Amino acid sequence: MSEVFTKSMARNIYYGGSVFFILLFLALTFDTMGTLPKQDxxxxxxxxxxxxxxxxxxxxxxxxxxxxxxxxxxxxxxxxxxxxxxxxxxxxxxxxxxxxxxxxxxxxxxxxxxxxxxxxxxxxxxxxxxxxxxxxxxxxxxxx
Amino acid sequence: MKYSSQAVAKLYFMAAIGLFVGQILFGLVLGLQYVIGDFLFPAIPFNVARMVHTNLLIVWLLFGFMGAAYYLVPEEAERELYSPKLAVALFWIFLVAGALTILGYLLVPYAGLAQMTGNDLLPTMGREFLEQPTITKIGIVIVALGFLFNVGMTILTGRKTVITMVLLTGLTGLAVLFLFSFYNPDNLVLDKYYWWWVVHLWVEGVWELILGSILAFVLIKVTGVDREVIEKWLYVIIAMTLITGIIGTGHHYFWIGTPGYWQWLGSVFSALEPIPFFMMTVFAFNMVNKRRLNHPNKAAVLWAEGTAVMAFLGAGVWGFMHTLAPVNYYTHGTQITAAHGHMAFYGAYVMIVLTIISYAWPIMRGEKAANKRAQVVEMWAFWLMTVSMVFITLFLTGAGVLQTWLQRYTDTPLPFMEVQAKIAPFYWMREVAGLVFMIGLALYVYSFFAKGESSGDATPV
Missing domain, CATH: 1.10.760.10 (Cytochrome c-like domain)
Structure with missing residues (x-):
């Protein structure tokens, strides 16, 4: 990979991306738990x-x-x-x-x-x- | 070997290979039961053999991961293992608990095992892959905590590298997510929803972190490429793993009573899941091409490249094949799933454990690499096992396509058992491929004992 893309940029994508998608997954889970009583x-x-x-x-x-x-x-x-x-x-x-x-x-x-x-x-x-x-x-x- | 405490990995690797042999023997039994329905019935019914097959797989991969961690963590942290004694003690606890559980499956009817082990107090048994008695599950948690403590103390009081931090994150995730195996509500939909937090978030989440860090470690060692380059790749690969894989859990939430929006989310994100695996392939081949030294352990290099390719094919390509909701509507729970499961587990996790064993074992024996003849035998084993796994996957895919057509897709769908009879030729061919796999595995075991001419030292490129 090129020199422009540094290791700290890669690290930030890893941390930022993980945290964002973990939170999104928890939010979706929260919504699913609210919807389930209607269909389970x-x-x-x-x-x-x-x-x-x-x-x-x-x-x-x-x-x-x-x-x-x-x-x-x-x-x-x-x-x-x-x-x-x-x-x-x-x-x-x-x-x-x-x-x-x-x-x-x-x-x-x-x-x-x-x-x-x-x-x-x-x-x-x-x-x-x-x-x-x-x-x-x-x-x-x-x-x- | 730089630190004497790395040698505890030997025990773990030996147990891993021993259990691997057991797993494949039961795989052959299962394959035969698919075509000779009453084989070993009622002594070892299919469900019992399957529990043994899948549980042995999980346990030996865990032995492999733990062995890998005990080997690479001291070297990365540049200090002895925090407590080699604890590592040895936990090894025996895990081995004895594992062996007792497997014997329990084989010797006692499952309902009797549930009663004997007090499943009434905290019912967790009887769910796929989590069949272990509750007491065994508690044992797994204790072993995992002790292991994390040992490895964690070594890492945190030593040199911290990207490889060890990613490994520690993966191993911690593995232990934490396993706690969901204790949650077993009466509501089937909730049960299934959180069951996947163990199963999916393990194999398409935190286990990939473990895989990535072991692969990165071995590539640094066998190619001599600058650590900075390899660590940057590792970050990008695991970032893509979690960005796609976490919401990708949604591909299991299509038809189990969960809301319809998971069909969109699961399809889109899991369609991206092959990306990190593809990057892993590019990464492995790039690093080997840019190598600064020719390592005498050719077999380890082959395993490392093989892991990347087969993980991409098994997890990436075969996963993508049936992950879009409109396709999965027809293929869900057919032999297509079995085909994907076999190649994905072999390509990603079996092969990475065999990679680190291939690299570390000779060093723990005091050589840079195994002798030339042993390496030739090992590479034969690589090709026999890998090619036969490709054929197992292709035959199961053929069976799955026909099953999907006959039972699900046509206007005149046939009953399950009638379809099974029609696709039996594919099952026979799968069993033959399984026998070839067993031959490859026998050669693999033999390669540890083969004598021959020394393969020398590393040379600069």
Whole structure:
């Protein structure tokens, strides 16, 4: 780089630029926090949904599935599974319950997690809540 | 080696390479599970193998960063490390905690591990990359604080250089941002919003500061170019990193329940994120061209140039490919993301750690550079690993394009599992490329033991 552009100029861009964009990011975060109640479906977060999120986490579901597109890419997207299963928590519960312990020969299969009825219902309610978050129309179609 | 306390880096580098081998073995298991769905089922289900694969990666890169800091900080600060004993103690704490966590993943069902480690008290588990039991997370914080104290005291009581100040900023950011891993609200949108403050602001923020300072250090050493020139470049590169990368976080806020304006902000700023990586490439090649000495460690120079190129391709080009919101609408959470993730992590972070190991290891053994034959083996390892990673990325990209088309883009979208069956040939090819990577890694490990003729001393250009 030329002699006109000195090291102290470079340093000033680094400090000035970083501080400016950190502050901008914090301001945007503040605005987002104010907007979220209108679109993140928080009214639906009952103690049951909260329990469902804990069941989701404590069985590491994200290790195979995506949820709102984030996670692993080994198994289907679940942010809209409630809708894909015909707006039915019963169908979700039946699917999870029916997984064979030893899998399916040669194929991917979800493990049998032996969830209690309470946990199953909570997990299904959590997935219903997730499907009703305003995600700017993502995913593009029902297949997730 | 100028200061005897730099030698603690050896321990860290050995652990890093050992865990790297483990990471790749589990990568091969995962690749096979993609095509033979019941491979090792139900003993090691996919999610468990994936946790091991990604967590080993994070842990060995952290070992690599810490080793790099212990090596370069005394030399830059022109004094012995503040406390070599603390560095050794923290090494063993981190290694044992890491090993226990990985064994926990493999030997206990995850829900059981959550119960055993008291996840009820402060639930932080079960989120991607942050799967560690809460107690392990607390351990990571303690190790990070002890490490920062040790390195910080060395830097602040010694000669302060741009390299060490940038490194210290990056490492402090790493530790501070990790604290967000303890925030896990019931609200999924909030959870995801702040989860990215760990994940994105690490890899597209503070880790790049660490990367930049290690690269700058090695380039000063192997090219003999004036420090003033290199430090100016370092400032400009990290300035661009933070100017683009902080608001660039917005490219993760497109579809998770956050306001629509993030689609504009995230697209525009993350489209600029390749710039610092491109500058890094220009920087590395420029410095090598302007070199004032021919360093006998040709392998280290190759790794340094390779880091710059592959980080630009993996993080810059493959990131840009799917970062614009209208494109990401279709590609979000597909194999395109996996393709980008693989090459970006390899190019930026795996390669920078291997660069500093390549440069520092022979010196810690009392030589200027490894012997000629060992360097040839190491360069073979470089090409095998790098080229096979390019192919892994290309095959995953092929899989991702088809997946996006069949499952998302057509008027008659197919279900996920049907699409997976159709794209299986790409997964098979990815697994073959993964085996070549493993061969490259085996050669890399062998290069530390290869005997041969001395490669001599540095000569002026």
């Amino acid at each position: 479906n928080r009214a639906a977060i009952t103690p049951q949904v909260a329990l469902g999120k804990k069941v989701w986490e404590e069985n590491d579901c994200i290790g195979c599935h995506t949820l709102l597109g984030e996670g692993a890419y080994f198994a289907p997207e679940l942010g809209n599974v409630y809708k894909r299963f015909g707006n039915s928590t019963e169908a979700i519960k039946a699917f999870i319950k029916s997984r064979p312990v030893n899998g399916v020969p040669g194929r991917r299969s979800m493990p049998q997690f032996n969830l209690s009825d309470e946990e199953l219902e909570a997990l299904a309610q959590f997935l219903k809540y997730s499907s009703e978050i305003n995600t700017q129309n993502w995913p593009p179609n029902i297949q997730g």
